[in-house]
Each structure stands twice: as structure tokens, then as C-alpha cells.
Amino acid sequence: MLFNSLDFALFLPIVFLLYWFIFNKSLKLQNALIVVASYTFYGWWDWRFLSLILFSTIVDYSIGVALSKQEHQTKRKVLLWTSILINLGFLGFFKYYNFFLDNFIEAFSLFGTQIQANTLNIILPVGISFYTFQTLSYTIDVYRNKLEPTKDFVAFSAFVSFFPQLVAGPIERASNLLPQFYTERVFRYEKAVDGMRQILWGLFKKIVIADNCAQYANIIFNNSDDYSGSTLVLGALFFTFQIYGDFSGYSDIAIGTSRLFGFDLKQNFAFPYFSRDIAEFWRRWHISLSTWFRDYLYIPLGGSRGSKWNQVRNVFIIFIVSGFWHGANWTFIVWGALNAIYFLPMLLSGKNRNNLDVVAQEKYLPNLKELGSMLVTFSLTVFAWIFFRAENMEHALDYTFRIFSKSLLNYPVFEKDDSAKLILLLIVLFIIIEWLGRRHKYAIEQLGLNWNSMFRYTMYLIIIILLFWFGGNDQQFIYFQF
Template sequence: MFFNSLDFAIFLPIVFILYWFVFNKNKSWQNALLIFASYYFYACWDWRFLFLLIFSTLLDYVSGIKIEKSKSEGEAKFWFWLSVGINLGFLGVFKYYDFFAQSFAEFLNGFGLKAHPYLLKLVLPVGISFYTFHGLSYVIDVYKKRIQAEYNFVDYSLFVSYFPLLVAGPIERATHLLPQVKVKRTFNFEKAKEGTYQILWGLVKKVVIADSCAMYANAVFNDYEQMNTLSLIVGAVYFAFQIYGDFSGYSDIALGTSKLFGIDLLKNFDYPYFSRDIAEFWRRWHISLSSWFRDYLYIPLGGSKGGKWMQVRNTFIIFLVSGFWHGANWTFIVWGFINALYFLPLLLLNKNRSNLEPIDFKWNWKGLQILFNVFTTFCLATLAWIFFRANTITDALNYIKRMFTNLDFGSQYLSIERYTPELLVLVIAFVLFEWKNKYKIEPISGKYEWIKVFICMLALFALGVYSDYKEFIYFQF
């Protein structure tokens, strides 16, 4: 069930009405309804994997209690590593086994040794990377005594399986979400209105921006050998806006949907394409994942407390693991490595935290420097996105090589809709709208909000009719 589907448009109002008018007596009723809705939502993808989700929930729920009740450090460690091992084991089997088996076989074949690996060819359970990280963060926090174990199974189950964030995040923390599900929620009209606006803006990002850009980007990447420099540049730029509109659009819909039920989720995007350097970009892009790796991997590895060598080592580990988290393909690992290289000069020059303050833009020399830094950072990010989008490393390298060597800037005809100057105007208008609203909590607000709502609805109806309801990119992770 996609957020941008008719099924979800029917599902959400039904759950909303039941939640506030039938199951509103106490928080137990509210939570029970949300769990049932979440399991139904997940089962719509593939009901068989629902058992994996329930097993993972049971494992971490029991492990948390066992860790807290352990009479010795050894016993606590046993339950901790049992939970971590099984969780990562499932993730490894479903997501990475075939990749490692195939890569090892290719390595042996390179030495003339015939290898025929046995591949499982398993279907990747949707959202497994996200709900696995939910459970891992909870178990780690209980083991480190940062939080107490949760004894209410219904409350804990909702923390793991809450449908707005179940399949593509944000990656929640028990310290943030559990306190909210443990109390009865009361209807707040302003919050519900705010959530509705955020859902609408998320749909605009996905249907109007991401899906429109995808048509051009896919046409270019799928036939890049025949494309000239201009088409390759524009294709890469459109993919950058596709993945931003797609993933931040999903996050907006998730946060907005959750607000309808009186629950706040972690902010996942903060206008990353207006960043002044790569360090700032990663503080603003997929915030819940970046902060997860910071708290549960970077800091335990020593963080920034050691010398420069340790900081460099930890930085590369974080980016490589982050790339590998995205998928079982060398392209994602190279994408992570490239971002680590981008980050390296800032780290060595102690400038990785030099742009913490909000942009104070004015039309002067400093303002032009800011625009130049924002443009340069966007170009670097877009160049790295080519590896993220390409099917193989060879394809990515050839794409970039042709982009810098063809040097033909003539327009090319592509047999697709919405690749003409109208799409460029649409993207520019989107960028200006984002720039105007980067200091606001929600992009649709104010005295004339109904006009903005009408424009968004008009855009959805006008351009949405061409959309084939493409799935969200991050569902595959």
C-alpha cells in the first residue's frame, strides 16, 4: 500500500475515524487499533513477512526485559548479543547473502577458479532495514542503561510497527516515541490541520516533483551512451531532485499522517540542498539515519575524541556502512566512499562544524559566497548520486566520463512526456518555494494558506494523472 495510492486514501480516513470516535476511550484502545492498522498496512505488501516483523518485535521485547533483569554482566551480554546477532542475521540473509556469495564467486573466477554460488534469491521484506534499526536502538539503549525496558508488549509493538514509519522511516528512538504511545492522545485540531498540510506537501514533492523528474532521469540513465553532455547533466540533476522529492516527500507524508493521530515523529529532512558544505548536507539529509550511525557506531568507535587518524578512520567507516545499508551493490559502497572523500578536507581542516548557524542571506558579497557554496555542494552531491542511481560502477564511470568528454550541449529529443522546458520551470519554482519556506516549520501556512492548498491540489490533479504511482525509492532499502 503506497502513500500515493487510492488504497491509502481510503485506509487513512477509516483508521482516523475509528481512532478518534470509537477507540478513543484510553491509550490501550488507541494503541491496539494502531497496531492492527499497522499490521494490515504491512500485510498488504506481503502477508508472509508479517511473521518476520512480529518475531523481530518479540525478540527485542523479551531481550530488553531479560537484559534489565540480568543478575550479571555476562547474562546481560548474552541477551544483548543474541538480539543483535539474530537481527543482523536476518538482515544479512535477506539483504546481503546473495551479494556476498556472488561477489566471492566473481573474486574466485578472477583467479581462474570456477565457482558456482548457491543463491537464495529471497524477496527483500519491505522496511526490514528500518524496523531492524528501531529494535537495535532499543536493545542497545536498554543494555547501556539509557532507558528502562518496556514491559507493556502492546506499547512496544506499536513503537516498532507504527505504520507511518514502518517501511521507510524515519528511524525512531525509544526515548522519543515510546513516551508518546504510553499516554492517551487527545484530538488537537491545529496539529491535525498541520498534519494534513504536511501530507499534501509531501504528495506534491512525490507526485509532482519526483515522478516528473523520474521520467527524464530514467530515460537518460537507461540510455546514457546515446546522450550528450547537456542531457547527462540534466539527467543527473533531475535524479537529484527525484530522490529528494521522493524520500523527503515520503517523510513529510509519514510525519503528517502521524500528527493526525497526535504523535510526533523525528524530522528527517531540513532543506539539504541549501547546505553550504557536505558536512552540513549530512546534518540535513536523512537525519534519523545519520544520527543513528553517529550515536550507535561513530561514538562507540571513539568518535572525535582520538587523534586525526582515528577521526578519519571512523568517518570512512560511517560513510561506507551507510552506503552498504542502502543496498547490496558496490555502487552504494562507492557512493559512501565518495561522500567520505568529500568530508575529509573539512575534517582535516577542522571545518566540519563551521556551518551550524542558519543561513542569513543578503544580496551582498557574503550572500554571493553563500550561493556559490550552496551550488558547489549541490554539484558534489549530484555527482555522487550518479553512483547511487547507476546499475553498476562501470555504468557510473562511463556516465561521468561521457558527461565531461562529449561536450555537446545541444537539445535532444526523448520520447517521454514532461522533459521539456516546462519541467525545468517546475523544478525552479519548487526550489524557490523551498528557499522561501526554509525557516518555517511547515511549507504551507499563513493567512492565505487556502490559496496555497488550492495550488497544490491543482498541481496534483494536473500532473498526477500522468503518474503511474511509482513506488518510493527507499522502499527497496
């Protein structure tokens, strides 16, 4: 079920009314309703894959209980690795089986040996990368004695399958979300209104910005041989705002929807395109995944401690694994490696934590140094997104070489370029609103709260009109494929 669908527009108020007016007398009943609603939400796509979520839930719940009763360190490690291997085994099979098989066959063919093997027609379960990492964090934290294992199977099932963030995050830690299923929830009007505002802004980012940028990004990337270097740069820019509007829009809708039911999820995006260096960008982009890899891979490897070689190794491992997490394609691995190359100079010079505050914190506009740093970081990010978007490495390299040609100085021309000008104006307006709201959890969190109610509701009405005016492209969320 998609957030931007009529199905969800009917599903959400039904669940909301049942949750607060029928099941509000019992916390267990509310949790059970969340499980049923979440399984309905996920099963709407393909009910057969509900068995995977249920199996993962049973495995990690059982291992958590077993860890609480086991003090022998070796046996505890066996339980931990059982969880890791089962979860990553399912993820690896559905997501990477054909990739590894194809590359295995190709590697042997280079030495003149032909191997006959057939790939499988595997359907990738939506959201498997997200809920797998969420359940793994629970088991690892229980193993590390950072979290008490739950004995409440319904609450744990609700934590694993919580429908607002089930298929594309944020990837919640059990230490933050699971205790909220034990606590009585009370409806708060102000919290619900704030949630609705965030949902509205998330829908704007998805439907108005991302889906319309997708049209032009697809035209240019899918026909890159026909266009000048300047047009290809424009295509990369369209994709840059498509992926941000699409993924951060999903996160806003997920966080806002959770707030309607009395839950608080972690912020997943913090205005990353205003970053002054790549280290800051990765503290602000897909925060739940970045911190997951930091806590469960980077730090256990040694982090930034030890020799320079160890630091370089750890940075490349975390970024390449992060790239590979996104998909079974060499383009994602190269995208990760590129970001590692961007990040290394800052780490080795000790400047990777220079920009921890919000840019131009007490000012309306950045100074020239901040502006220059943001433009350089943004340009590096746009270049890396080319590899993320390209169909394969050949396409990515050809796209890049065509950009750095004489045609880079030509006026960008492509199919539907007249209608694209309006979207470019909307992107400029979007950037301005995001800039003004950069100190908050989402751009319009405080916008209009002190205005006359007529002006405030006019703003909401304008956003809703834009949703209908620019809607209808029916673009699936990008991160559903991951």
C-alpha cells in the same frame, strides 16, 4: 500500501475515525488499533513478511525485559549481542546473501578456481532496514541504561510497526516515540490541520516533483550511451530532485500522518540542498539515519577523538556502512566512499561544524560566499548521486566519462525534452518555495497562514489540481528497495 494510492486514501480516514471516535476511551485500545492498522498496512504488500516484524518485536521485547532483570555485565552483553546478531542476521540474509555469494565466487575465479553455487530468489521485505534499526536502537539504549525497558507488549508492538513510518522512516528512537504510546492522546484541531498541510506538501514533492523527474531521469540513465554530456548532466539533476522529492516527500507524509493521531516524529530532512558544505548536508539529509550511525557506530568507534588515522578510519567506516545499508551493490559503497572523501578535509581542518545555523538566517537572499558554497556542495552531491542511481560500477564510470567529454558543451537533447521544460519550471518554483520556508520544519508550514482565507484555500486548491494534473505515473517510493 503506498501513501500515494487509492487504498491508502480509503485506509487513512477509516483508521482515523475508529481511533478518535470508537477507541478513544482507552489508551490500550488505541494502541491495539494502531498495531492492527500497521499490520494491515504492511501486510497489504505481502502478508507473509508480517512474521518477520512479529518475530523481531518478540525478540527485542523479551531481551529488553531480560536486561532489566540482569545485572551481570557479561550476561548483559550476551543478551545485547543476541539481539544484534538476530536482527542483523535477518537483514543480512534478505538483503546481502546473493551479493556476498556473487562476490565470493568472483574472488575465487580470479585465482582460477571455479566454485559452483546457486543464488537464491530472495524477495527483500519492504522496510526491513528501517524497522531493524529502530528495534536495535531500543535494545542498545536499554543495555546502556539510557531507557527503561517496557513491560507493555502492545505499546512496544505499536512502536515497532507504527504504520506512518514503518517502511521508509524516519527511523525513530524508542526514547522519543515509545513514551508517546504510554501518554493519553487528545485530538487537537490545530495539530491535525498542520499534519494535513505537511501531508499535502509531501504529496506534492512525491507526485509532482519526484515522479515526473523520475520519467526523465530513467530515460537518460537507461539510454546513457545515446546522449551527450550535457544531457547526462541534466539526467543527474533530474535524479537529484527525484530522490529528494521522493524521500523527503515520504517523510513529510509520515510525519504529517503521525500528527493526525497525536504523535510527534523527528524531522528527517532540513532543506539539505541549501547546505554550504558536505558536513552540513549530512546534518540535514536523512537525519534519522545519520544520527543513528553517529550514535551507535561512529561515537563507539571513537568519533573524532584520537589520532588523525583513527578519525580518517571512522569517517570511512561510517560512510561506507551507510552506503552499504542502502543496497547490495558496489555503487552504493562507492557513493558512501565519495561522501567520506568530501567530508574528510572539513573534519581534519576542524571546519565540519562551521555551518550550524540556517543559511541567510535573517536575509531573503544569500551573499556571494554563501551562494558559491551552496553551488559547490550541490555539485558534489549531484556527482555522487550518479553512482547511487547507476545500475553498476561500469554504468556509473561510463556515465561519468561521457559527461566529461566535448559533448558537455552541446545543447541537451533527449526523448520528451519538450515536456521536460515544464517540469524544469516546476522545479524552479519548488526551489523558491523551499527557500522561502527553509527556517521551518517543512516548506509551507507557515506559508499562507496570515493570508485571507480565500487566498489560503486557493493555494491548497492549486496544489491539489497539480497533484491530479501531474499524477498518474505510479512511481514506487525509491527507499522501499532499501
